[in-house]
Amino acid sequence: MNIDKINIVKNSKPIKIWDLSILIFVVTVSVVAFFLLFNQKGAVVQLWIDGKYISDYNLNHTQSIELDVHLGHMCFSISDGKVFVVHADCDDQICVRMGEIDKVNQTIVCSPNNVILRIVGESDLDF
Numbered sequence: 001m002n003i004d005k006i007n008i009v010k011n012s013k014p015i016k017i018w019d020l021s022i023l024i025f026v027v028t029v030s031v032v033a034f035f036l037l038f039n040q041k042g043a044v045v046q047l048w049i050d051g052k053y054i055s056d057y058n059l060n061h062t063q064s065i066e067l068d069v070h071l072g073h074m075c076f077s078i079s080d081g082k083v084f085v086v087h088a089d090c091d092d093q094i095c096v097r098m099g100e101i102d103k104v105n106q107t108i109v110c111s112p113n114n115v116i117l118r119i120v121g122e123s124d125l126d127f
Contacts (some may be wrong), residue, residue, distance in 0.1 A: 009082060032049045040104045042119035050114045059083065059102070059119070069113035076108075083117055085110070 047054040049069065057065065059081045067074045072089030082100040088110050095110035101119055108117040 038103070038105075039119055042102055042104050042106070043122040044120055045078065046116075046118045046120055046125055048116040048118065055081075057121075067115070069110075069115055071112055074110065074115060083108070083119070085117070088113065088115075096097060 001097050008118075042059055044056045044058055044060060046056055047065075047067075049067070056065065057078055059078055062087070064077045065069045066077060067076075069089070074088040074095075075086045077084055077086050081115055082102040082124055084100045085095040085098065088095050090110060090112035093114065096111075096116070098108045101117075104121040106119045109115070
């Protein structure tokens with residue numbers, strides 16, 4: 001009796017055509033959903049200091065914003081729909097090395113100065 005079950009398992013194909021087609025479908029849907037949900041260009045950048053919302057800045061307007069923060073001075077710039085930190089008076093300079101961001105939910109954080117720059121889309125804005 002057990003030998004029959006062992007022979008059935010030995011003779012069965014490990015992956016059947018329907019298993020493979022379902023796997024391909026799930027992977028395709030996942031990849032498409034990833035690009036549709038997480039590859040959106042942002043509309044504005046939000047400025048938060050000390051956990052308090054300060055202001056929105058439109059990513060379509062080229063501008064430089066200078067701030068007086070805990071450790072001194074910080075400057076970020078907006079151009080071509082992207083935002084980046086130009087200068088910050090902090091030791092680690094992680095915020096400067098983050099480079100440009102332009103996609104929804106991307107953030108630049110300057111921990112020593114308690115500054116957060118967060119990209120949001122038009123649907124995230126409260127009017």
